[in-house]
Amino acid sequence: MTQHVPATGGEKDSLRISLDRHRDVVLWKLQDLDEDQVRRQMTPSGTSLLGLVKHLAATEYGWFSETFGRETEPLPFDDDDPEADLRPTPSETTADIVAFYGRARAASDKVIDELDIDAVGTAWHGESVTLRWTLIHMIEETARHVGHMDIVRELLDGQTGDHPRN
DSSP: OOOOOOTTOOHHHHHHHHHHHHHHHHHHTTTTOOHHHHHOOOSTTOOOHHHHHHHHHHHHIIIIIITTTOOOOOOOOOTTOTTGGGSOOTTOOHHHHHHHHHHHHHHHHHHHHHSOTTOEEEOTTSOEEEHHHHHHHHHHHHHHHHHHHHHHHHHHHSOOOSSOOO
């Protein structure tokens, strides 16, 4: 069932539901596809559905857990390969990356639940950011990549849309 941002909801709850709406689409875009399809690079830059999920998982861990001083699991960032987080390795399965995304979401949700919207953390580049800013940034980041996923999915099998049709 598609979540809807409440028209009169509080700020933090509304931002969280907005993020969750896009997160849910990330997983929906993988449904009914085989391992080859989710890995297939559909653009000249190598964009694949599974690579985008991996990137979003690493990004959630980075922006929520690292920014607010929480532990993360090892993340696929590599100074020598700035695109490493966008590519599944041959040993990573769809189930592995979907589980990684689930753990990243759970860790992010814990930060969101525990902190006030005005809580301040330190981003990877050294700038101070609030939880509010981080939520907005992750909504933008996730929505942007869900748009990419929609195009890739359409190229794979013709399926389009931003949410399942009820």
